Amino acid sequence: MRRLPTVSDVAEAAGVSRQTVSNVLNTPEIVRAETTERVRAAIERLGYRPHASARRLRTRRSSTIGVRLDPGADGMSGSLLDRFLHALVERADADGLRVLLYTAVDEDAEIATFERLLDGADVDALVLTSTHYGDRRIPWLVEHDVRFVTFGRPWGEHDTTDRSHRWVDVDGRVGVRAATASLLEQGHRRIAFLGWPEGSGTGDDRRAGWREAMLAAGVPDADMTALDLGVEEDPLDLGIGGRAVAAVAPRPDAVVCASDSLALGARLALGPDVPVVGYDDTPVARALGFPSVAQPLDEVAAAVLELLASDEGDHHRLLAPRLVRR
Amino acid sequence: MRRLPTVSDVAEAAGVSRQTVSNVLNTPEIVRAETTERVRAAIERLGYRPHASARRLRTRRSSTIGVRLDPGADGMSGSLLDRFLHALVERADADGLRVLLYTAVDEDAEIATFERLLDGADVDALVLTSTHYGDRRIPWLVEHDVRFVTFGRPWGEHDTTDRSHRWVDVDGRVGVRAATASLLEQGHRRIAFLGWPEGSGTGDDRRAGWREAMLAAGVPDADMTALDLGVEEDPLDLGIGGRAVAAVAPRPDAVVCASDSLALGARLALGPDVPVVGYDDTPVARALGFPSVAQPLDEVAAAVLELLASDEGDHHRLLAPRLVRR
Numbered sequence: 068m069r070r071l072p073t074v075s076d077v078a079e080a081a082g083v084s085r086q087t088v089s090n091v092l093n094t095p096e097i098v099r100a101e102t103t104e105r106v107r108a109a110i111e112r113l114g115y116r117p118h119a120s121a122r123r124l125r126t127r128r129s130s131t132i133g134v135r136l137d138p139g140a141d142g143m144s145g146s147l148l149d150r151f152l153h154a155l156v157e158r159a160d161a162d163g164l165r166v167l168l169y170t171a172v173d174e175d176a177e178i179a180t181f182e183r184l185l186d187g188a189d190v191d192a193l194v195l196t197s198t199h200y201g202d203r204r205i206p207w208l209v210e211h212d213v214r215f216v217t218f219g220r221p222w223g224e225h226d227t228t229d230r231s232h233r234w235v236d237v238d239g240r241v242g243v244r245a246a247t248a249s250l251l252e253q254g255h256r257r258i259a260f261l262g263w264p265e266g267s268g269t270g271d272d273r274r275a276g277w278r279e280a281m282l283a284a285g286v287p288d289a290d291m292t293a294l295d296l297g298v299e300e301d302p303l304d305l306g307i308g309g310r311a312v313a314a315v316a317p318r319p320d321a322v323v324c325a326s327d328s329l330a331l332g333a334r335l336a337l338g339p340d341v342p343v344v345g346y347d348d349t350p351v352a353r354a355l356g357f358p359s360v361a362q363p364l365d366e367v368a369a370a371v372l373e374l375l376a377s378d379e380g381d382h383h384r385l386l387a388p389r390l391v392r393r
Numbered sequence: 394m395r396r397l398p399t400v401s402d403v404a405e406a407a408g409v410s411r412q413t414v415s416n417v418l419n420t421p422e423i424v425r426a427e428t429t430e431r432v433r434a435a436i437e438r439l440g441y442r443p444h445a446s447a448r449r450l451r452t453r454r455s456s457t458i459g460v461r462l463d464p465g466a467d468g469m470s471g472s473l474l475d476r477f478l479h480a481l482v483e484r485a486d487a488d489g490l491r492v493l494l495y496t497a498v499d500e501d502a503e504i505a506t507f508e509r510l511l512d513g514a515d516v517d518a519l520v521l522t523s524t525h526y527g528d529r530r531i532p533w534l535v536e537h538d539v540r541f542v543t544f545g546r547p548w549g550e551h552d553t554t555d556r557s558h559r560w561v562d563v564d565g566r567v568g569v570r571a572a573t574a575s576l577l578e579q580g581h582r583r584i585a586f587l588g589w590p591e592g593s594g595t596g597d598d599r600r601a602g603w604r605e606a607m608l609a610a611g612v613p614d615a616d617m618t619a620l621d622l623g624v625e626e627d628p629l630d631l632g633i634g635g636r637a638v639a640a641v642a643p644r645p646d647a648v649v650c651a652s653d654s655l656a657l658g659a660r661l662a663l664g665p666d667v668p669v670v671g672y673d674d675t676p677v678a679r680a681l682g683f684p685s686v687a688q689p690l691d692e693v694a695a696a697v698l699e700l701l702a703s704d705e706g707d708h709h710r711l712l713a714p715r716l717v718r719r
Binding site (some may be wrong): 152153160167168169170305306354 | 479482483486491495496515657661677679680
């Protein structure tokens with residue numbers, strides 16, 4: 068790979084010691100003018116430039132943020148994290164920060180990667196995605212005094228009180244509540260919720276938004292049970308949600324979904340006459356023309372970098388999503 | 394951000410000079426045993442670790458590959474580059490290489506970014522995607538003696554002869570020829586090609602595969618003109634391909650497409666009775682159950698890293714795609 072000129076090359080070209088080159092660069096006031104000139108000429112001639120690594124070595128800071136490239140990127144909702152990554156890289160670049168990617172097959176591997184990246188000062192902060200109940204990465208980072216922000220809540224008791232965990236999230240409950248309310252306004256009443264099995268923070272939060280809107284519209288709790296559908300998503304079987312919703316009798320008037328891939332399944336199973344609303348506003352929602360709840364990923368990226376940069380103010384941000392009507 | 398212990402911290406803790414710490418780390422044979430022991434104890438106590446930046450500074454190598462995060466990632470085909478990036482990060486990690494992301498709004502901005510990244514030795518090699526006719530990035534990199542590999546051919550006269558441009562690509566012509574042949578085997582004859590306007594290397598290559606298969610099946614050149622459709626894709630208007638194909642009279646028997654988003658448009662316009670074949674095997678093709686040409690992205694990533702690492706052998710690799718039948 069490409070070899071850049073070193074301090075030794077400059078020293079040799081100028082006929083001085085490496086220490087003298089270093090003095091010219093760092094403490095020119097102690098070097099004789101004639102020597103300084105000779106060293107500067109060699110620097111110019113060789114195209115030597117004080118090195119980012121030298122700067123990092125002095126400051127012990129890399130100005131680099133580590134971000135895991137999520138293995139789920141192959142699915143439709145995976146594109147959400149790719150779009151977040153894009154917004155983050157653009158904003159970080161404007162702030163003079165770099166984004167270094169890593170992958171990890173599980174939490175243990177990810178924690179081992181943290182150690183490696185931090186020990187080498189390859190990164191000095193981390194941005195985590197795909198947080199979940201009992202996420203072991205969080206206590207590890209807190210214990211090791213690592214600067215980090217998660218896109219996603221801790222999903223625990225201390226969501227908003229534990230200042231050691233900085234996070235940015237989008238209020239899925241509010242988004243799904245708005246989506247359900249828009250279907251209720253259109254006169255639909257038997258509105259199914261097609262989400263994931265209970266137990267995921269994100270999924271339960273979105274389900275709560277549906278329940279709240281239905282209760283507010285006077286739908287009895289008992290009527291909701293048959294309309295509350297949780298399926299394990301499978302990127303290789305996008306029909307799974309459609310089969311679940313097609314099995315509901317009598318057929319729902321409309322379906323509000325925890326993801327666009329679930330909404331696609333519902334749309335394909337029920338046809339275009341049953342309104343569906345998706346989540347994440349992916350190209351699929353635009354292609355098939357169904358409404359979807361959009362996460363404000365630019366705002367999320369900006370908030371993540373703000374929380375990384377400053378100890379002032381709130382340690383978390385819960386941003387509002389937007390229902391894209393179609 | 395996190396501050397790691399420095400050589401100065403170790404020197405202070407051990408009551409020696411920074412030079413002595415450096416000697417213990419680099420030339421321990423010249424240091425007295427007792428001093429070495431004191432310095433090592435301080436290193437252990439403070440958790441000091443010789444720094445990745447120090448290693449980089451010595452070697453002038455960062456073991457980091459720069460990759461542009463493509464602005465097209467929001468569309469359906471954009472997910473292809475995200476999947477390639479994922480394969481690349483995983484394979485690079487196994488080789489001890491890191492991937493640093495950057496963004497750029499246009500070629501000038503990207504070339505300015507190259508200068509910045511290379512001057513600071515933040516990266517020592519680049520992987521480029523989205524190559525095209527007259528790509529100005531390539532001559533710049535060649536002229537500046539930068540190590541790089543493109544995912545995508547130069548799309549010029551010297552594709553396979555110019556050894557200064559290393560590239561990996563997938564043979565789209567072969568993929569679309571196989572897709573068209575599979576439709577011909579099923580007895581279809583009026584097979585439309587839905588692609589992009591003439592002038593893009595990738596698009597014209599895929600179109601050539603359709604033409605070859607049709608000619609081989611004895612379809613006269615004149616019959617092909619009305620079936621050869623080129624539209625400007627628009628991520629906000631995925632119906633554009635569907636409208637083009639619906640306007641063909643008499644209606645085509647089948648449609649082979651240059652992308653899955655074009656195939657989706659054709660499927661929505663013509664209904665499930667007219668077979669369509671897509672390209673890139675995205676989640677949309679899986680969801681709607683139409684066949685698609687899959688690019689072997691793991692193989693592409695492996696070949697990119699091989700070409701980056703070695704000067705031996707071919708300077709390019711043209712890999713075969715695979716028709717995923719459904």
